[in-house]
Amino acid sequence: MGKQLIRFGILFALCLSFVSACTSTAPTPSPVDATVAALSTQVAQQGTIISYLATRVDASRAGTPTPIGFRPTMTPLVPSATLIEYRRTGGIAGFDDRLKIDANGHATLAQRTTNSQFNLTADELTQLQSLLRDANFASIPENSMPKMLVPDELSYVVGYQGHTVKTSDTAMPKQLEPAVRMLDQIIVKAK
Numbered sequence: 001m002g003k004q005l006i007r008f009g010i011l012f013a014l015c016l017s018f019v020s021a022c023t024s025t026a027p028t029p030s031p032v033d034a035t036v037a038a039l040s041t042q043v044a045q046q047g048t049i050i051s052y053l054a055t056r057v058d059a060s061r062a063g064t065p066t067p068i069g070f071r072p073t074m075t076p077l078v079p080s081a082t083l084i085e086y087r088r089t090g091g092i093a094g095f096d097d098r099l100k101i102d103a104n105g106h107a108t109l110a111q112r113t114t115n116s117q118f119n120l121t122a123d124e125l126t127q128l129q130s131l132l133r134d135a136n137f138a139s140i141p142e143n144s145m146p147k148m149l150v151p152d153e154l155s156y157v158v159g160y161q162g163h164t165v166k167t168s169d170t171a172m173p174k175q176l177e178p179a180v181r182m183l184d185q186i187i188v189k190a191k
Contacts, residue, residue, distance in 0.1 A: 085159035086183045092152045109190050118190050135175040138163045146171040
C-alpha cells in the first residue's frame with residue numbers, strides 16, 4: 001500500500017509538471033515541488049508511525065494466550081544490534097518467551113507478564129555462539145516444523161546472523177538441540 005501511494009504520488013507529480021509546463025508562460029514555482037515535498041513528508045511520517053505502532057502492538061500482545069495450532073512466525077531479522085533472537089511458545093504452561101541478545105551480551109527477555117534485561121557473561125555468549133556455529137546453523141532448513149501439529153508441544157524460532165529457523169520439540173534438528181537447551185537455561189536463569 002505504501003509503495004503504491006509513493007508511485008501514485010510520483011506519477012501524479014510528473015503529470016502536474018507536464019501540464020504546468022505546457023500551460024505556463026511565466027517561470028513560477030511549480031505546484032509539483034510542493035506536492036512532492038508534501039508526499040515525501042507524509043511518507044516519512046507514515047513510516048515512523050507504522051514502526052512505532054508495530055512496536056506497541058508487539059508490546060501489547062505480551063499477555064495474549066497462544067492460540068491452539070499456532071505456528072510461530074518471526075519477521076526476518078533486520079541488520080541491527082541483535083545477534084541472537086529466540087522465541088519459545090506453547091506447551092501446557094502456554095509459554096510465550098522472547099529473548100534478544102546483542103553482540104555485547106546484553107539480553108532482553110519479554111514474557112507474558114514481565115520484561116527484563118540482563119547481561120550474559122563473555123563465556124556464556126561465546127559458548128552460545130559456538131553451539132550455533134557447531135550446529136552449522138545457516139544450513140538448517142528455515143521451516144523445520146513437523147507435518148502435523150502435536151498438542152501442547154513447544155515451538156521455537158531461532159534467529160542468528162540473518163538466518164531464522166522455525167521448529168518444535170518433535171521436529172527439532174539434532175544439531176540445534178544444544179543451543180536451544182542453553183537458550184532455555186538462560187531464560188530460566190533470568191527469572
